[in-house]
Amino acid sequence: QKEEEEAFAFVASSTWTGRVTCLSLSTQTMVKLWHIDCWTPIYSKLLVYPKCMNSGDNTIKKYSTKLIFGAIDGSVRCLDTSENGVEMWNTTVPKQKPIFSGCCPMKVNGLDCIVVGTNGGNVSCIDTKCGEL
Numbered sequence: 001q002k003e004e005e006e007a008f009a010f011v012a013s014s015t016w017t018g019r020v021t022c023l024s025l026s027t028q029t030m031v032k033l034w035h036i037d038c039w040t041p042i043y044s045k046l047l048v049y050p051k052c053m054n055s056g057d058n059t060i061k062k063y064s065t066k067l068i069f070g071a072i073d074g075s076v077r078c079l080d081t082s083e084n085g086v087e088m089w090n091t092t093v094p095k096q097k098p099i100f101s102g103c104c105p106m107k108v109n110g111l112d113c114i115v116v117g118t119n120g121g122n123v124s125c126i127d128t129k130c131g132e133l
Contacts, residue, residue, distance in 0.1 A: 008033075010067055010081070012042040018071055020046070020085060036085035040073040045102035047114065049078075049128060068128065070099025070116050076126055089131030093124045 009023040018038035024031045047068040064082035071077065074096030078088040093099065097120030104115045105128070112128045124133055 008081075010046050010048065012044075012046050012069060014041045014043050016041060018042045020067065020069075020079060022081060022085065034084040036079065036087070038071060038077060040071040040075065042069055042071050043098075043100045044070040044116075047103040047105065049105060049114075066128070068103050068114055070101065070103060070118075072098045072100075074098060074118065076103065076114070076116055076124075076131070078128070078131060091126055091131040091133060093118055093133075094122055095120055097122060 005026070007025045009025055011021045011023065013019045013021075018040045019035055020038065020042070021035040022033045024033050049066045049068050064080070066088065067079040067081060067085075069077060075090055075092050076099065077090050079085045080088050093116065095118070097118035099116055099118050101117045106113055106115060108125055113125050114128055115123060115125050117123045126133055
């Protein structure tokens with residue numbers, strides 16, 4: 001008999017609480033693992049971004065996932081999915097204009113960054129490790 005595989009889904013809501021929920025999915029069940037309220041509506045698509053961590057002796061690499069997304073208050077947030085959605089960083093874009101677009105990952109001068117546009121026509125480049133503009 002083949003073992004059932006587990007998949008994960010991340011859902012953002014555009015309610016006033018801006019809830020992000022992590023679900024564990026299988027063919028038989030759907031279980032809510034955690035949720036976090038960002039207290040601002042989220043209309044942008046969540047970017048599921050890999051995060052690599054070295055073990056103590058630097059020989060084994062573990063991978064986890066970050067969620068990066070913009071919100072209506074003009075902030076871009078990064079949540080650590082391996083830590084039940086703990087916020088790693090929160091950056092406010094210039095002029096605090098609403099963000100409806102998704103974040104686009106790219107490398108800039110060797111740094112892992114995301115680029116995001118706002119409703120005010122501004123584009124920002126943000127370092128994925130620390131959230132600096």
